Structure formats: C-alpha cells, structure tokens
Amino acid sequence: MMRILAGLALALVMALQMAAFPAAAQPEGLAKHVTAQLVADQQGVAPGGTVRVALRQQIQKGWHTYWRNSGDSGEATRIKWDLPAGWQAGDFTWPAPRKLPVGPLMNYGYEGEVLLPVAITAPASAKVGDKVTLKAKASFLVCAEICVPEDDDLSLTLPVTAGPAAPDPTWAKPIADTLAAAPKPAALAAVFQPRPGGVALAITGAALKGAELAQAYFFPFDSTVIDHAKPQAIERGPDGLTLTLAPGYGFQGGKAPASVAGVLEAGGKAYELTAAPGAPPPGASGLGPPAAEGQGGDNLGLAAAALFAVLGGLILNLMPCVFPILAMKAASLAGHGGGESHAEARTQGLAFGAGSVLTFLALAGGLIALKAAGSAVGWGFQLQSPPVVAVLCLLMLAVALNLSGLFEVGTSLQGAGSGLASRGGALGAFFTGALAVVVAAPCTAPFMGPALGWALTQPPVAALVVFLALGIGFAAPFVLVAFAPGLLSRLPKPGAWMELFRKALAFPMYGAAAWLAWVLAQQAGADDLAKLFAAAVVVALAAWLAGLAQRRAALGGKPVILTAGAGVLAALAVATVVWPQDEAAELQTEPYSPARVAALRAEGRPVFVNYTAAWCVSCQVNDKVALSTHAVAQAFARHKVAYLKADWTKRDGAIAAELASHGRAGVPLYLVYGTNGGEGVILPSILTPDIVVKAVEAADRH
Amino acid sequence: MIARRSLLAAAVCLGLAAPAFAEPQLGQPAPPFKALDAQGHERSLSDFAGKTVVLEWTNSGCPYVGKHYGSGTMQALQKKETAEGVVWLTVSSSAPDMQGYFTGKTAQAWAAKEHWAGTAILLDGAGKIGREYGAKNTPHMFVIDKAGRIAYMGGIDDRPYADPESLKGAKPYVALALADLKAGRPVATPVSQPYGCSVKYNSAE
Numbered sequence: 080m081m082r083i084l085a086g087l088a089l090a091l092v093m094a095l096q097m098a099a100f101p102a103a104a105q106p107e108g109l110a111k112h113v114t115a116q117l118v119a120d121q122q123g124v125a126p127g128g129t130v131r132v133a134l135r136q137q138i139q140k141g142w143h144t145y146w147r148n149s150g151d152s153g154e155a156t157r158i159k160w161d162l163p164a165g166w167q168a169g170d171f172t173w174p175a176p177r178k179l180p181v182g183p184l185m186n187y188g189y190e191g192e193v194l195l196p197v198a199i200t201a202p203a204s205a206k207v208g209d210k211v212t213l214k215a216k217a218s219f220l221v222c223a224e225i226c227v228p229e230d231d232d233l234s235l236t237l238p239v240t241a242g243p244a245a246p247d248p249t250w251a252k253p254i255a256d257t258l259a260a261a262p263k264p265a266a267l268a269a270v271f272q273p274r275p276g277g278v279a280l281a282i283t284g285a286a287l288k289g290a291e292l293a294q295a296y297f298f299p300f301d302s303t304v305i306d307h308a309k310p311q312a313i314e315r316g317p318d319g320l321t322l323t324l325a326p327g328y329g330f331q332g333g334k335a336p337a338s339v340a341g342v343l344e345a346g347g348k349a350y351e352l353t354a355a356p357g358a359p360p361p362g363a364s365g366l367g368p369p370a371a372e373g374q375g376g377d378n379l380g381l382a383a384a385a386l387f388a389v390l391g392g393l394i395l396n397l398m399p400c401v402f403p404i405l406a407m408k409a410a411s412l413a414g415h416g417g418g419e420s421h422a423e424a425r426t427q428g429l430a431f432g433a434g435s436v437l438t439f440l441a442l443a444g445g446l447i448a449l450k451a452a453g454s455a456v457g458w459g460f461q462l463q464s465p466p467v468v469a470v471l472c473l474l475m476l477a478v479a480l481n482l483s484g485l486f487e488v489g490t491s492l493q494g495a496g497s498g499l500a501s502r503g504g505a506l507g508a509f510f511t512g513a514l515a516v517v518v519a520a521p522c523t524a525p526f527m528g529p530a531l532g533w534a535l536t537q538p539p540v541a542a543l544v545v546f547l548a549l550g551i552g553f554a555a556p557f558v559l560v561a562f563a564p565g566l567l568s569r570l571p572k573p574g575a576w577m578e579l580f581r582k583a584l585a586f587p588m589y590g591a592a593a594w595l596a597w598v599l600a601q602q603a604g605a606d607d608l609a610k611l612f613a614a615a616v617v618v619a620l621a622a623w624l625a626g627l628a629q630r631r632a633a634l635g636g637k638p639v640i641l642t643a644g645a646g647v648l649a650a651l652a653v654a655t656v657v658w659p660q661d662e663a664a665e666l667q668t669e670p671y672s673p674a675r676v677a678a679l680r681a682e683g684r685p686v687f688v689n690y691t692a693a694w695c696v697s698c699q700v701n702d703k704v705a706l707s708t709h710a711v712a713q714a715f716a717r718h719k720v721a722y723l724k725a726d727w728t729k730r731d732g733a734i735a736a737e738l739a740s741h742g743r744a745g746v747p748l749y750l751v752y753g754t755n756g757g758e759g760v761i762l763p764s765i766l767t768p769d770i771v772v773k774a775v776e777a778a779d780r781h
Numbered sequence: 782m783i784a785r786r787s788l789l790a791a792a793v794c795l796g797l798a799a800p801a802f803a804e805p806q807l808g809q810p811a812p813p814f815k816a817l818d819a820q821g822h823e824r825s826l827s828d829f830a831g832k833t834v835v836l837e838w839t840n841s842g843c844p845y846v847g848k849h850y851g852s853g854t855m856q857a858l859q860k861k862e863t864a865e866g867v868v869w870l871t872v873s874s875s876a877p878d879m880q881g882y883f884t885g886k887t888a889q890a891w892a893a894k895e896h897w898a899g900t901a902i903l904l905d906g907a908g909k910i911g912r913e914y915g916a917k918n919t920p921h922m923f924v925i926d927k928a929g930r931i932a933y934m935g936g937i938d939d940r941p942y943a944d945p946e947s948l949k950g951a952k953p954y955v956a957l958a959l960a961d962l963k964a965g966r967p968v969a970t971p972v973s974q975p976y977g978c979s980v981k982y983n984s985a986e
Contacts, residue, residue: 151979182983
C-alpha cells in the first residue's frame with residue numbers, strides 16, 4: 080500500500096514537472112545522438128611503428144558535433160587516452176568543418192559521419208604477438224536546437240606484429256582519404272591588420288593563384304578572433320586574396336591578438352595558416368570580389384569575354400531600338416553603290432564605326448568613374464534617372480515620327496546620294512553611330528546586363544576592352560557593308576519601296592517609346608507620366624510643324640515662323656520633362672550616429688537611415704523620385720519614423736565600417752529598423768515611393 | 782597613438798556591430814531595457830541606477846547551465862552578491878517552443894526547484910534584450926558597474942566544458958570582476974570568451 084502511494088506521489092511529481100518544464104520534458108542524454116567507435120587503418124602495429132586510429136562519429140540526422148573551434152556556442156569533441164606504458168597518442172587531425180548557422184549565431188562542426196584520426200605510436204619494446212587494447216574516453220557535445228553532452232568509453236584491440244601490418248580492409252582508405260583532405264600548411268603567407276571596416280586578413284601564395292575564390296572562408300582556431308556569424312568579404316588579388324573579418328572579443332578595447340591562425344577553405348581545398356600582424360601585400364587585393372556563383376563569369380577569360388562582347392554587339396543591331404536607324408542608314412549607303420562614290424561609302428562606314436565605338440567607350444569610362452566614386456551603378460545606369468528616360472522616350476518618339484514621314488532630318492532620304500548630303504556625310508555618319516549606341520542602351524540593359532556587370536568587376540582596362548569589343552561588334556555590320564562593294568551593290572537600290580519600308584520601321588520605334596514611358600511610370604509615378612505624355616504631344620506637334628516648314632521651304636518659301644515655332648515647342652517639351660519636380664516634400668532629417676539610432680530605437684520608433692553622398696548619382700535620384708515625395712512624407716509622419724542621414728560625401732570611417740558590415744563598398748544604402756528590435760532591413764538601391772512606404776509600414780507593424 | 786587606436790577600434794566595433802548584434806562595448810553605457818519578471822512586474826535597467834548589476838543568460842535545459850546550477854555554484858554566487866547589494870538579473874531569451882522558454886509560471890517553478898537566489902528573472906522570449914546585448918550563450922554573463930557602464934562581459938569562468946568536473950580549479954571571472962569593482966580596482970579580466978549552449982532565439986528573426 081505504501082509503495083503504491085509512493086509510486087503515485089512520484090508519478091504526480093513527475094507529471095507536475097513535465098507540465099512546468101515543457102521544453103525540458105524530454106530527458107536529455109538518455110537516447111544517444113552519436114554512435115562512436117574507434118577504427119584503425121592497419122590490422123596491427125609493429126614495435127616502434129605507428130597506426131592511425133580514428134574516432135568515428137555517426138551523428139543522428141539534424142544533429143552535429145563540433146570542430147576544434149566550435150564557433151559561437153558548443154564544445155569541441157575531446158578524447159582522453161588510456162594506453163599501455165610506452166604507447167603514445169597524438170592530437171586529432173581535424174577535417175575542415177562545416178558552417179552551421181543557428182539563428183543569429185554561427186557554429187563550426189560536423190554532420191552525418193566524421194572520422195577524427197589520431198597517430199598512435201607503439202614503443203620499440205612492444206612484444207610481438209601481444210594483443211594490445213587501446214582505451215579512450217571520448218566526450219562530445221552533440222547539438223540540434225538543443226545540446227546534449229555525451230560520453231563514451233571506447234576501446235580497440237590490435238596485435239603487435241613482427242613487420243609492418245596489413246592495411247585494414249574497411250578503414251585504411253577512409254582514414255587515408257580523411258588525412259589527405261584535412262587542412263594542411265601550404266606555404267601561404269598571411270598577415271592581418273585591423274582597419275576601420277574590419278580586420279583585413281591577406282593571404283598570398285602559389286596555391287591561391289587562379290583558385291576559385293567565390294566560396295573562400297576562414298575558420299579561426301581561436302574563438303575570440305572573429306565574430307563568426309558575420310559575412311567575410313572577399314577581395315581577390317593577383318597573388319591571393321584579402322578577407323575582411325568582423326573582429327571578435329580578441330580585438331576589444333584596442334587590443335589585437337599576437338597572431339591569427341586557422342583554416343582557409345578556398346576552391347574545395349583547405350589550408351592551415353598563421354597570420355602575423357602587418358600590412359597586406361599589394362598582390363592580395365585589387366581585383367575586386369569574385370563573381371557571384373551561377374554567373375560563371377569568374378572563369379571567363381578576357382579573350383572569351385571580348386569574343387562574347389563582339390557577338391553581343393552584332394546582335395544589338397537587330398534590337399528594335401536600333402535596327403530602324405541602322406537599316407535606313409545602310410539603305411542610304413546603297414546610294415553610293417556606283418563606282419566613284421565607294422570612297423564616300425567607306426568614309427561614312429568608318430565615321431559611323433568611330434562614332435559608335437567612341438560612344439561605347441565614353442559610356443564605359445563614365446560607368447567606371449562613377450563606380451570608382453562609390454556609386455552603385457550598373458549598365459543602364461543612364462536609365463536610372465527619370466529625366467534621362469523621359470528625354471530618351473521623346474527622342475524615340477521623334478525618330479518614329481521622322482520614320483513615319485512627318486518631317487525629315489537634314490535632307491530627305493531620297494536625296495541621300497546628292498552632293499549636298501555627301502559633304503556633311505562623314506560627320507552625319509559619326510553622329511548616327513553615337514545616336515545608335517545611345518538608343519541601343521535601353522535594349523542592352525536587359526540583354527547584356529550580366530555580362531557587362533562582370534566586365535565592371537574587372538580592372539578598368541579589362542572592362543574597357545570588353546566595351547571596345549562590344550562597340551566593334553555593334554559597328555561591324557554597317558562598316559562591312561560600307562567596305563564591301565559586292566554587298567553594297569547587292570543592297571536593293573533606293574526607290575519607292577524605301578518609303579514603305581521606312582514607315583513600317585517607325586513602329587518598333589513607337590514601341591520603344593512606349594516601353595520607356597512604362598519605365599518612367601515605374602520610376603517616378605503617374606504625375607511624371609502625365610507630364611511625359613503632354614510633352615510627347617507637344618513633340619508631335621513640333622514635328623508636324625517642322626515637316627510643314629520643310630515642305631514650304633522645298634517649294635521655295637521661307638517659313639521662319641513655322642521653323643522657330645517647331646524649335647520652341649520641342650525645347651518646351653524637353654524642358655517639361657527635365658525640369659525638377661516642384662512639389663517635392665522636404666523631410667525632417669537629422670545626422671546619423673549609431674548612438675542616435677540606439678536612442679531612437681529605445682523610444683520604440685521606426686528608424687530610417689539613408690547612407691548617401693552628394694556625389695552619388697543614384698542617391699540623388701532616389702532622394703528626388705522616392706524620398707522627397709508626398710507619399711513617403713505622409714508615411715513617415717503616419718508611423719513617426721525617425722529619418723537619419725549618414726552623409727558619406729566626405730570620408731568617414733564609422734560610416735564606411737557600417738557600409739562594409741552590410742557588404743557594401745559604397746552608397747546608397749537604405750536601412751529600416753523596425754520597432755521590435757532585430758536587424759535593420761536593407762532596401763533596394765533603386766527606390767520607388769512604394770518600396771519606401773511599404774518598408775516603413777512593415778517596420779511599424781512589428 | 783593608443784587613444785587613436787582605441788578610437789579606431791571603437792569605430793570598427795560600432796560600425797560592425799550595430800545591425801545584427803548591437804554588442805555592448807566595454808566601458809560604454811549598458812544598453813537600456815525593459816521586461817516583465819517572473820512575477821509579472823515590469824523591470825527596467827534604470828530601476829537599478831547606482832547599483833552594480835549582473836546579467837546572467839539562462840536556459841533551464843542547457844547542460845552548461847546545468848553544470849553551474851547542479852553543483853550549486855551559481856546559486857552560491859547569487860546569494861553572496863545579492864546580500865552585498867548587487868542586483869542579479871537572470872534573463873531567459875529562449876523563444877516560445879524552444880528549449881528553456883520561460884513563462885512567469887515556469888520561471889517561478891524553476892527558481893524554486895533550483896533554489897535560485899537572484900534579484901529577478903526577466904522574461905525575454907522575444908529575444909529583444911538578448912539581441913541588444915549580443916548574448917550568444919547560456920550562461921553568458923555581463924556585469925554593469927554603478928555608473929551604468931559595461932564592466933565585464935563573457936563567460937562565467939574559464940572552463941568552456943559541460944562536464945561538472947571542469948568546475949575544479951576554474952577561474953571565476955564574474956566573481957573576480959565583482960570583487961575588483963567592490964575594491965575599486967580596474968577589472969583584471971574585463972572580457973572573456975562566453976561559452977555554453979547557443980541562446981535559443983527564434984531563428985526566423
């Protein structure tokens with residue numbers, strides 16, 4: 080009776096405890112999460128010989144054990160040997176670990192199955208024929224979301240053999256493979272240097288030349304050196320790489336460790352290294368970050384890239400924005416088909432080629448300069464500015480109206496072969512080339528974006544070569560036609576059909592104009608679209624007036640008023656879309672400091688941080704088209720958003736470090752901190768009012 | 782030169798630490814916080830202005846926490862220090878459904894079972910205080926001096942093992958830091974590597 084009562088009481092207590100500690104209800108340590116055993120690469124060991132014995136861990140799915148540096152939490156596997164007198168055990172050879180992120184933390188360890196080999200040396204006095212039992216107590220922490228310390232008493236019995244023992248049929252190969260793949264010193268030179276953006280770890284050596292570095296990662300031996308969870312920014316150099324590491328406890332209070340040792344994993348190999356304090360050598364940087372995976376650009380040699388660029392340039396000729404212009408120009412060349420004007424055709428071909436190639440190079444130069452200045456730009460950057468988009472749209476419309484026959488540019492097409500046109504021919508062709516590139520840009524952006532993006536990660540010279548190749552490819556068909564009399568004579572002779580052809584070609588241009596109007600609507604909203612449409616109507620009116628004037632002039636009249644009217648209207652239309660918005664809403668801002676952010680967040684307010692600079696074009700564009708709009712101002716007021724500006728116009732170490740910690744080398748960067756704490760949300764580099772409003776709403780909802 | 786370097790280091794740390802882990806800086810004001818305790822009272826760091834405050838991150842199911850409570854060393858230190866006027870706040874940042882998540886009730890039951898002897902148990906299931914302090918482990922310890930500045934941060938001692946045997950001969954960093962503060966000495970070891978289980982934050986965050 081008493082026993083039953085006691086049993087009931089115990090059951091009650093246990094039930095209460097279970098209820099009180101739901102998460103701890105599963106008693107830990109009862110079920111094993113790791114099966115451990117000792118395995119040897121030989122079937123025995125000779126006196127004085129060495130056998131590799133590995134601790135084999137078979138780890139339950141979803142669980143992991145730890146590397147020698149466990150990272151932010153956890154504990155490395157340990158082993159304590161109990162060996163007969165004279166026998167000696169070395170340390171574990173640690174295979175390169177895996178990164179195991181847990182929430183905001185980072186661990187280093189192993190999943191699945193791992194072998195941790197140890198060299199065990201027999202004494203010379205070991206007696207042949209004896210069976211020796213190697214005993215060890217292994218302790219390891221095994222974790223999934225929760226952690227369980229497990230211990231195992233393990234043993235392995237091996238005979239002492241007269242000569243070298245035979246390899247173990249099961250374990251010789253896995254152990255040898257593990258040892259072969261384990262991190263090894265590889266004559267790499269390494270130095271580290273604390274910098275405002277983080278600790279630079281520069282590693283150079285023959286093993287890294289030409290290695291795939293996109294996944295390069297440094298696992299430190301000591302857990303106090305770096306903040307494990309932070310990303311490691313990679314910069315390649317001709318002789319190696321530089322990793323920018325977030326400093327750990329070891330760098331607190333202005334101190335620095337005497338050395339930084341660990342494992343560099345790069346290109347599928349793992350190297351052991353020890354870095355001393357010092358300035359990084361120039362060969363460890365300068366080539367930018369590796370191309371993102373998937374683009375496959377990293378292995379693309381310069382020659383191959385240039386070849387692709389030539390092909391890309393050729394294809395551009397067929398783009399709807401370009402083909403009409405080129406087709407008409409080529410057709411006009413056909414007028415030079417007759418003997419004496421071949422030279423003229425050649426001149427025009429060359430002038431056109433020069434015009435397009437130089438325009439490509441000028442755009443590339445501008446892009447490189449902007450990039451160097453810290454602006455996050457890509458190809459098509461000229462399209463990030465709504466006024467430019469609007470003007471291009473009007474230009475497309477004007478070209479389309481011209482093709483439709485509303486007015487003529489210079490002389491009529493039919494007169495292209497006349498002496499008058501030949502005189503201005505070379506210059507005209509040059510500008511046709513330039514114009515063709517400018518109008519080609521909207522088409523290049525979607526098609527060539529990734530390839531040009533790759534080119535921009537290269538040193539400026541390589542980037543220029545790629546752009547040059549693109550220009551050559553672009554100009555090639557036209558120049559070829561101009562230079563090949565056979566081709567030229569094969570082109571259909573100008574005639575009445577051209578008028579038809581030309582009018583048909585107007586429609587792709589109308590399409591391009593419509594597309595640009597859509598782009599503008601995305602960037603700037605309905606108000607600007609309305610302005611653009613008004614301007615488009617005015618442009619059409621101006622074109623009609625110009626055509627009227629031209630026809631009067633052709634009849635011998637002097638239509639000064641008509642011509643002037645057309646010019647004024649055209650200028651008015653362009654001015655309408657270029658003129659800055661006057662309805663901009665100024666937002667209250669205050670200067671950024673980390674302390675101010677912390678204080679505002681403590682008040683429970685959402686915080687919007689704008690990392691900007693006066694020289695950053697896209698920042699200014701974003702300010703204009705997104706941040707200074709009524710919609711954003713209202714959203715900020717509604718959600719009581721604190722708006723902080725981090726101005727990077729002048730050099731500022733704190734801001735640079737902040738940018739680096741978000742993996743950015745420059746501005747713009749927009750961060751929105753929610754009211755619930757947690758990390759700031761990074762907004763896209765190209766803002767629209769809608770993006771900002773939504774982000775602010777999300778920040779307040781938390 | 783030294784001043785410049787530490788300024789640089791401070792800039793580095795501020796810059797790098799802000800977004801993911803607004804890690805407190807040694808010698809800098811401790812980040813303010815507010816939370817409910819196990820009894821449902823609101824506690825704020827400012828309530829304890831002028832006092833030395835210990836923050837202890839805990840997780841009732843973590844074997845490293847078990848090492849210090851099972852042996853009684855944690856409770857002994859809590860008892861001694863609170864008797865001498867130190868405020869001891871035990872914080873649980875385990876998310877709901879994660880190991881060691883505390884409601885007021887479960888926290889009280891755990892405190893009674895372990896003979897916990899601190900000032901208050903703070904319920905931080907949202908992980909707000911934990912993230913603010915960059916608390917990585919259980920136990921992760923912080924000592925805030927009477928002026929409200931971070932005087933110590935890191936592990937409770939120098940033995941990063943779950944094995945209770947490892948307590949023997951351990952260097953008790955927190956106890957030593959508190960002794961230094963009481964004696965008006967600079968803290969000999971103001972920063973150490975924290976160790977233990979990971980704080981069981983809601984990973985979705």
